[in-house]
Structures are given as structure tokens and as C-alpha cells.
Amino acid sequence: MTTVTMTVNGKTVSADVEDRTLLVQFLRDELQLTGTHIGCDTSQCGACVVHLDSRAVKSCTIFAAQADGAEVTTIEGLAPDGRLHPVQEAFREHHGLQCGFCTPGMIMTAVDMIRRKPKLDRQTIRAELEGNLCRCTGYQNIVDAIEAAAQQMAAIKSAGSVA
């Protein structure tokens, strides 16, 4: 057993876990944050993507113990006061989901790519989605949603820097 302490969605959490506990198990089973999904458990589908120290990672491919001392953001952390994040809003607006299973990972990946690459064209969005699989949508509307969110967030940012 190892005691792990980390900041999850802004709150400090601490627990004794078996060393073999994956970060995704810690989030879902220990913290009951079930927004993060397990699609494949073989590092391929991206349903489990969360942010670790501000970078998108597959939480099924890292142990909770490795995240000791780190800051983790999950899909629940994007809308802390119940107001949707612009990327979540854009997925709703552009119908970027059908069954919704891949959506938490898609959105966490999208937020990460927008932070790293404020100017996103559709080809870049598709390349950045390499590690996220969707069985329903055909990706078209996901790309639409991310493109719209990136533009909206850039507009908010530049309005903010003028004010």
C-alpha cells in the first residue's frame, strides 16, 4: 500500500491505495468521479483522458502512485459551478456526441489541444484526436465542435486582453 496525495479538481485528496492501482481506478472507485471512462484499458481509445499537471494523459496508463503530488483535472472539474465549459457547450451545440461514452476523453483532449495550439485548423484537430476513438459520430461533429470552441475561446481571450 502507498499513501497518495494529489489535488483533484482543485481539492486535495489523500488515500491509501494498492501500488497497482491505476489513476483511473483511483478516480472512479476511490473518489467516485465516474465521468472519466474506461473504454479499452489497453491505452488506445482515450475515453480515460484527464489532465495531469495541465497535460492530457491516459489515466488507464499511469499508476495513481505516479500522480502523487500532482494536480489532476477530470471532466467534472471543467464545470465546477455547474456552468458548462465552452468546449462542453460546443459539443452540445454541434451535436458532437451520440452515446456519449467517448465524450469525457474527447473534451479533455480538446481542452488540452486548444491550450497548446490556439490556432487550430481541421486537419490539426483530426491529427490531435489520434488517440481518441468514437464508435458513433464519425468524428465530423466532434471536429466542428472543437473548431467552434477554439474560435470562441480565442475571441474571449482577446476580448479579455483588450479590457
Added chain:
Amino acid sequence: MITYPFEYTRAQSLDEAVALAAAEPDAKILAGGQTLIPTMKQRLAAPPRLIDISRLSQLSFIRRDGDALVIGATTRHADVASSADVMEAIPALALLAGEIGDPAVRHLGTIGGSLANNDPAADYPAAALGLGATLTTNKRSLAADDFFTGMFSTALEEGEILTEISFPLAEKAGYCKFPNPASRYAMVGVFVAKTKVGARVAVTGAGSCVFRVPRMEAALNADFTSEAVAGISVPADDLNSDLHGSAEYRAHLVTVMAKRAVEAANRT
């Protein structure tokens, strides 16, 4: 999910990691975990202890050292891909790192883990062999020509830890891979370089281990153009045949990727 217990230790220093590895021969070094954790889930490996070196800041760096670019073993793929120093010194290396897997894999995976693992379809081994890199461990330095010894095997001894990789700057270098559409691993990837000591051509994905193509190197020494390698093919006999492609198909891809890699090198 991992169905059996093991112990996890986060090393506080390289010395501690070396001592822990020496004390427990079956223990494994954990870097980015992007190969080791999936492997453990499949029970292809079941080490009793993992020694995590990924937080050792002394092993995570990118430094220009005269005519070489030196990269610490735990430097993440994403950091190599986005480094202005790498882009200036050896742009082909930054581009190669940016094409590994997907963004989440690149945020955790490390150069040292990739080289130590020596997957027959991994990208970095082609760059290390193609540029004639020197790989340094806690014990010694090895030339890339002596480091990669076979499928998933290297000259690393039990408990030996890769610490840094020194890439000599090349006059020109280019990499081109035909990625497997599902995994992004190389079906075939070819790294070419015009180095101070002559042209080098390294092929990954095609065989059981990264290899050089002396006939292409000789042709490029005479004339560093894609036409020079266009007529040279490698025999299919020893190449991989699997559900993704036959050995003959891979042999064909080697020539095509080599041509494109030379063209990429000549554009930089």
C-alpha cells in the same frame, strides 16, 4: 487493471534507482509507462517492483553541447517535439518525436524508455542509428551501432539505466514513416542523415530490429538525392510479415520511405 500485486518505488536520485535495481534483479525501471504498463496488463511482464525514474529532473533535459544535441533519458516525446533547440539543431528529430503515437502518449512517453525497449516498430531507434548517436548509461557509453542487438533487446545489462543520448548534428537529416493507421507505430520508417563521416540510412518497422542499409549509404555518399536510392531495394527474406503487410510489401516501402526521407532531408 493489473491483476497481481507489485511494489512501486519512486526513486529520489539516479544512485538510489541504480541501487534498488541492483538489489532486486527482477525489478523494472518505470519511465513513461506507455509500453511497460500495457505490457504488464497483458502479463507479458510481471515485475515484483517498479522503480519510477520519471520524476528525476537530472535526467530530463535538452542541451546543445558543441556539435551534438544531448537529450536526457526521461525527456518526454512532447518536449522533444516542441523544443526550439531540437528544431534548430536536428529538425528531423523534433518531427519524428511529434509523430509518435498520440498527444497523450507523447505527454508521458520518454526517449530513454523508447530506446531501452527497442520495439521493432518504434521511431527513436531509427534516429539514434541514423544519426550515429552515443547512448550513455550509469556505467558506460555505447555507440548506437552496438546498442540495438535484436527484437526488443539492447546491450543494456540487467539493472543498467540509460541516462542520456547524444546526437551528433548532421548536415542534413530526414525521417519518413508509413504509420500503421491504427497504432501509428511504423509499418516502415526510414531515417537518413548526411553526417560528417558519411551518409547513414536506418530502417525501423521492417525487420526484427532497426538496421542500416549500406548500399543506400554508398549511393548517397556519391549523390545525396532521392534518385540515388530509388533503384535500391532490400531483400524481403528477413523482413516482417504480419496482418498489416507482407515482407514484400515492407521491402517495397523501405525504398519509397527512403526516397521521401532524402527529399525531406534536402528540404531542410
